[in-house]
Amino acid sequence: MLITDARLADGRRVDVRVRDGSIAAVDADIAPDADERTLDAAGRTLLPGVIDPHVHFREPGADHKETWTSGSRSAAAGGVTTVIDQPNTDPPTVDADAFDAKAERAQASLVDYGLAGGVTAEWEPDTLFDRPIAALGEVFLADSTGDMGIDEGLFRAALDRAAREDVLVTVHAEDATLFDEHARDRSDADAWSAYRTPEAESRAVERAVELAADVGADLHVAHTSTPEAIDIVADSAATCEVSPHHCLLSRADLPDLGTHGRMNPPLRSESRRQAVFERVRDGRVDLIATDHAPHTRAEKDAGIWAAPSGVPGVETALPLLLGLVAEDEIALERVVDLTARRPADRFGLAAKGAIEVGRDADLTLVDLDATGEIRAADLHTACEWTPFGGWTGVRPEWTMVRGEVVYEREGDRFGDPVGENAWA
Numbered sequence: 001m002l003i004t005d006a007r008l009a010d011g012r013r014v015d016v017r018v019r020d021g022s023i024a025a026v027d028a029d030i031a032p033d034a035d036e037r038t039l040d041a042a043g044r045t046l047l048p049g050v051i052d053p054h055v056h057f058r059e060p061g062a063d064h065k066e067t068w069t070s071g072s073r074s075a076a077a078g079g080v081t082t083v084i085d086q087p088n089t090d091p092p093t094v095d096a097d098a099f100d101a102k103a104e105r106a107q108a109s110l111v112d113y114g115l116a117g118g119v120t121a122e123w124e125p126d127t128l129f130d131r132p133i134a135a136l137g138e139v140f141l142a143d144s145t146g147d148m149g150i151d152e153g154l155f156r157a158a159l160d161r162a163a164r165e166d167v168l169v170t171v172h173a174e175d176a177t178l179f180d181e182h183a184r185d186r187s188d189a190d191a192w193s194a195y196r197t198p199e200a201e202s203r204a205v206e207r208a209v210e211l212a213a214d215v216g217a218d219l220h221v222a223h224t225s226t227p228e229a230i231d232i233v234a235d236s237a238a239t240c241e242v243s244p245h246h247c248l249l250s251r252a253d254l255p256d257l258g259t260h261g262r263m264n265p266p267l268r269s270e271s272r273r274q275a276v277f278e279r280v281r282d283g284r285v286d287l288i289a290t291d292h293a294p295h296t297r298a299e300k301d302a303g304i305w306a307a308p309s310g311v312p313g314v315e316t317a318l319p320l321l322l323g324l325v326a327e328d329e330i331a332l333e334r335v336v337d338l339t340a341r342r343p344a345d346r347f348g349l350a351a352k353g354a355i356e357v358g359r360d361a362d363l364t365l366v367d368l369d370a371t372g373e374i375r376a377a378d379l380h381t382a383c384e385w386t387p388f389g390g391w392t393g394v395r396p397e398w399t400m401v402r403g404e405v406v407y408e409r410e411g412d413r414f415g416d417p418v419g420e421n422a423w424a
């Protein structure tokens, strides 16, 4: 197959030959072979598929929030070609049996995937590390959905074991002893942000970075939400990710979002949000990950202390970032770096993350001029809502995984579940 006349993020105009699932050639004016299928990309931009190393697809245990089918459709429609599913499912992915049960479900995926292994008091490192886990984590230092918070002794043991296994550790860093109990008296949506303080995050990040350095573990900090936490990571050997919601939403949006805006870490002040986005723009943040955490509207409608934490995001991340590119808020090459090249490097996917000969043909085609309004009704997540309704975005025209078209916007059509474990 030949994709013709595509623009790349660096401005080049090229033809791209895809053969046996890989990129076989990238050049100006490639002559099509006899009976080679062509896909016209004139006027549009071809991007490496997004690698989202932080999603919660909820199987097994909470199929009503998301499944591998709905989650991977949502990913494909959002230009995402690889995801890493997190371990806070039911059962949690803390041993070989749980890994195998999830792997069975993941066969329904349209996009490539990895399964991360988790840590609880009951985890079985001997059987878990026997499986091809994409990373160890997110290791929860405070409770979030799934109540998998662990103490420092167990965290140190997990870091130590991962270091010996040469496996990357990702951490949800909040220190619950620094949560502000006074906020418990409030019942407005902002109470969650008042409760889970910025200091609870920065202190936990500081400690996690120290412990990792102590035992020689390779650490990646999940969903950093404050400039303070990002700067601690930037001064260390660790890396960090930022979610689109912490880049774009703040406590100022909570009157509109209500309890739907509850997530961990919580939304921060508008000035912190701006400082976080600045660090995304200038490269101090290593990569973007969505922390796609679907819960149903009915669940999110419970009061601020009863609603579950988390917002969906896998389908809106690239569209939102491309909307910001259209508004000159961020450079297109930076977006590609944050969503594809650097996640591929960091999570060890040498075959993915760039449009280069020999890499997997994980691609998505976008028309950067075709900005439109993001609407929940257009999305494919089973949770049926988004915190980004009304935002400007650019939705992909099609997405392909190793040469197979898995999504076409025309007719809203999906392909077969061709996804494979990219770490197996």
Ligand SMILES: NC(=O)N[C@@H](CC(=O)O)C(=O)O
Binding pocket: 056, 088, 138, 144, 145, 172, 262, 263, 264, 265, 291, 293, 294, 309, 310, 311
């Ligand atoms: N981010 C969230 O608020 N929720 C996540 C868990 C997590 O990443 O902490 C979820 O699984 O719902």
Ligand SMILES: [Zn+2]
Binding pocket: 138, 144, 172, 222, 223, 264, 265
């Ligand atoms: Zn988390």
Ligand SMILES: [Zn+2]
Binding pocket: 054, 056, 086, 138, 291, 293
């Ligand atoms: Zn998460």
